[in-house]
Amino acid sequence: MESVAEEDHAVVIGGSMAGLLAARALADRFKRVTVVERDQAPARQPAFRRGVPHSRHVHIFWHRGLRALETLLPGACAELLESGARILDAPADVAWHGPFGRFPRIRAARFLSSSRELIDAVVRRRVAAHPGVRLWYGREVVGLHAEHDGRSVRGVEVRNRGAGGGHAGEPLEAGFVIDATGRGSRASEWLRGAGCAVPGKIRYESHFGYASRYYSPPEDIESEWNGLYIQASSQDPHAGAIMPIDGGRWIATLGGVANHAPPSDEDSFLEFARNLGSPAMYEALVCATPLSTPVGFRNMANERYDYSRRARWPAGFAVVGDALCCFNPVYGQGLTTAALSAVELSRVVRAGGPRERRRLSRAIQRAVAAPTAVPWLIATGEDLRYPTTEGPRARFDTKMRQRYVAHVAAAATVDPVVTRAYFRVLAMEERPGALLSPRLLRRVLLPGQQAVERTSSADRDDFCAVAHNRDGA
Ligand SMILES: Cc1cc2nc3c(=O)[nH]c(=O)nc-3n(C[C@H](O)[C@H](O)[C@H](O)COP(=O)(O)OP(=O)(O)OC[C@H]3O[C@@H](n4cnc5c(N)ncnc54)[C@H](O)[C@@H]3O)c2cc1C
Structure with missing residues (x-):
C-alpha cells in the first residue's frame, strides 16, 4: 500500500x-x-x-441496525441471508413470553437471526x-x-x-x-x-448471566414458532431463548439474574430450562440434538x-x-x-x-x-427493576416510567395495537415517547385491559408432539 x-x-x-x-x-x-x-x-x-x-450467545440484530449496515456495506444483508441467516418478525414468528404472558402473534418488529x-x-x-x-x-x-x-x-x-x-x-x-x-x-x-x-x-450491574449451547433441531419439526423468547422479570428472574441460525442450527441461550444465573454443565442446563415460566423451551430442547457443550458468560453490566x-x-x-x-x-x-x-x-x-x-x-x-x-434508557430502566441491581438509584421519573412501561407490557399481551407499539420501541424503530401518544395512553390505562395469566393456553406449545408421534414415542 x-x-x-x-x-x-x-x-x-x-x-x-x-x-x-x-x-x-x-x-x-x-x-x-x-x-x-x-x-x-x-x-x-x-x-x-x-x-x-460473547459470539457463542444469542445475537439478534434489529432491522433498524440492518438498514444502517446496508447503508455502509451495500449487499451485506443479502449475503447474510444467502449464507443461512434468517429474518424473523416478532412476535409473529417468535413465541415471545413477557412478564404478563405471551404476546399476540402480530408482525411488529423484524430482526436478523444469525450466528454472531x-x-x-x-x-x-x-x-x-x-x-x-x-x-x-x-x-x-x-x-x-x-x-x-x-x-x-x-x-x-x-x-x-x-x-x-x-x-x-x-x-x-x-x-x-x-x-x-x-x-x-x-x-x-x-x-x-x-x-x-x-x-x-x-x-448499572444487574448480575445477569447467560449459558448457551448449539443444537440441531429435531427433523420434521412442525412448530407454530420459528424462535422462542422467555423474558425475565422482577417476579421471575429466569430467561431463555431459542433462535434459528445459519447451518440449520438452533442457538439456545438461558439467562438469569444474580444467583439465578444459569449453570453451564450439561445436566443442569436442561434442568434450568425445565423450570422456566413456559415449558416450551424445555420441550423443544429435549427433542433436539446438542452440538456443543454449554458455555457461560457473566460480564453483562x-x-x-x-x-x-x-x-x-x-x-x-x-x-x-x-x-x-x-x-x-x-x-x-x-x-x-x-x-x-x-x-x-x-x-x-x-x-x-x-x-x-x-x-x-x-x-x-x-x-x-x-x-x-x-x-x-431502556436497558438501565429495565435492569433497575431487579432489587439486586447495583448503580445509582432510580430517580422519581425513572420509577414513573417503569410503572407505565409495566402497564404497557401488560396491555401488549391482550391488545395488538399496544403490542405493535411496544415492540417498535424495543426494536429501536420508534422512540419511547411513542408509548405516550394519547391513543396509546387510552388503550394502556383504560380499565378492563387485564393481563392474561402467564400460563395461558397459548403458552403451551405442543412442540414435541409431532416428533414424538412420528417416532411412536
Ligand atoms: C453475551 C452477549 C450477548 C449479546 N447479544 C446481543 C444481541 O443479541 N444483539 C445485539 O445487538 N448485541 C448483543 N450484544 C452486544 C454486542 O455483542 C456488542 O455490542 C458488539 O459486539 C459491539 O462490540 P464492539 O465492537 O464495541 O466490541 P467487541 O465486540 O467486544 O470487540 C472488541 C474488539 O477489540 C479487540 N481488542 C481489545 N483490546 C484490544 C487492544 N488493546 N488492541 C487491539 N485490539 C483489541 C478485541 O479482540 C475485539 O476484537 C451481546 C453482548 C454480549 C456480551
Missing part, C-alpha cells in the same frame, strides 16, 4: 463490529485506515475468535475489500501516542502478539484514532495517564462514559461501540447501536466535518454517542 501522510491516516483499535464499521465510515475521509486487532487473523469462513467470546460469527465474517470481508482499509491482526495497542498534556492524540503504541514480538510498543502515527476495544477498553486510563481529565464510568460532555476532549481521538457505552445484552441493542453510530460517524466525515482537529473530534464523539441514549 502506498505511504500516506499522517494526517491522511486513521487508526481504529479493535476489529469487531464497532471497529470494522467505524473503519468503513472513516475510509470516506482518510486515504488509509488501519484496523489494529489483537487476535490473529481469523479464517475466511465464520469462526470463533477469542476476542469476541457469520455476521462478523460477512462484515469483515466487505470492510477488508475496501481499497483504503487494512486489517492488521496479531497486534495489540498498548497505549496512545498523546501530546500536549493529552490535548492531542497523534497515534498509538502497537505490540506484536505473534512469535518474536517483544513487550515494547512500536509507534503507529495517525491523524485520527478511534478506540473500539469493547468492554475492556483502556481509553480512560490512557487519557488520564497522558494528563487529560476524563469522566468516570456510570455503571450496563456501562457508559460521558466523553462527549467533556469541554477539553483531545484532538484526533474518539471512542465508539461497547468501549463508549454497553448494555445488558438481553435487550439486543449493541449491534444496532454500533451500526447507527457508524452511520453518524460517516455523516460527519462525509460532510467534511470541522477542519480543525479538536472540533472534528468533538463533533465525532457527540455524533457517535447520540444513538446510545435511548437503548441506555
Whole structure:
C-alpha cells in the first residue's frame, strides 16, 4: 500500500463490529485506515475468535441496525441471508413470553437471526475489500501516542502478539484514532495517564448471566414458532431463548439474574430450562440434538462514559461501540447501536466535518454517542427493576416510567395495537415517547385491559408432539 501522510491516516483499535464499521465510515475521509486487532487473523469462513467470546450467545440484530449496515456495506444483508441467516418478525414468528404472558402473534418488529460469527465474517470481508482499509491482526495497542498534556492524540503504541514480538510498543502515527476495544477498553486510563481529565464510568450491574449451547433441531419439526423468547422479570428472574441460525442450527441461550444465573454443565442446563415460566423451551430442547457443550458468560453490566460532555476532549481521538457505552445484552441493542453510530460517524466525515482537529473530534464523539441514549434508557430502566441491581438509584421519573412501561407490557399481551407499539420501541424503530401518544395512553390505562395469566393456553406449545408421534414415542 502506498505511504500516506499522517494526517491522511486513521487508526481504529479493535476489529469487531464497532471497529470494522467505524473503519468503513472513516475510509470516506482518510486515504488509509488501519484496523489494529489483537487476535490473529481469523479464517475466511465464520469462526470463533477469542476476542469476541460473547459470539457463542444469542445475537439478534434489529432491522433498524440492518438498514444502517446496508447503508455502509451495500449487499451485506443479502449475503447474510444467502449464507443461512434468517429474518424473523416478532412476535409473529417468535413465541415471545413477557412478564404478563405471551404476546399476540402480530408482525411488529423484524430482526436478523444469525450466528454472531457469520455476521462478523460477512462484515469483515466487505470492510477488508475496501481499497483504503487494512486489517492488521496479531497486534495489540498498548497505549496512545498523546501530546500536549493529552490535548492531542497523534497515534498509538502497537505490540506484536505473534512469535518474536517483544513487550515494547512500536509507534503507529495517525491523524485520527478511534478506540473500539469493547468492554475492556483502556481509553480512560490512557487519557488520564497522558494528563487529560476524563469522566468516570456510570455503571448499572444487574448480575445477569447467560449459558448457551448449539443444537440441531429435531427433523420434521412442525412448530407454530420459528424462535422462542422467555423474558425475565422482577417476579421471575429466569430467561431463555431459542433462535434459528445459519447451518440449520438452533442457538439456545438461558439467562438469569444474580444467583439465578444459569449453570453451564450439561445436566443442569436442561434442568434450568425445565423450570422456566413456559415449558416450551424445555420441550423443544429435549427433542433436539446438542452440538456443543454449554458455555457461560457473566460480564453483562450496563456501562457508559460521558466523553462527549467533556469541554477539553483531545484532538484526533474518539471512542465508539461497547468501549463508549454497553448494555445488558438481553435487550439486543449493541449491534444496532454500533451500526447507527457508524452511520453518524460517516455523516460527519462525509460532510467534511470541522477542519480543525479538536472540533472534528468533538463533533465525532457527540455524533457517535447520540444513538446510545435511548437503548441506555431502556436497558438501565429495565435492569433497575431487579432489587439486586447495583448503580445509582432510580430517580422519581425513572420509577414513573417503569410503572407505565409495566402497564404497557401488560396491555401488549391482550391488545395488538399496544403490542405493535411496544415492540417498535424495543426494536429501536420508534422512540419511547411513542408509548405516550394519547391513543396509546387510552388503550394502556383504560380499565378492563387485564393481563392474561402467564400460563395461558397459548403458552403451551405442543412442540414435541409431532416428533414424538412420528417416532411412536
Ligand atoms: C453475551 C452477549 C450477548 C449479546 N447479544 C446481543 C444481541 O443479541 N444483539 C445485539 O445487538 N448485541 C448483543 N450484544 C452486544 C454486542 O455483542 C456488542 O455490542 C458488539 O459486539 C459491539 O462490540 P464492539 O465492537 O464495541 O466490541 P467487541 O465486540 O467486544 O470487540 C472488541 C474488539 O477489540 C479487540 N481488542 C481489545 N483490546 C484490544 C487492544 N488493546 N488492541 C487491539 N485490539 C483489541 C478485541 O479482540 C475485539 O476484537 C451481546 C453482548 C454480549 C456480551
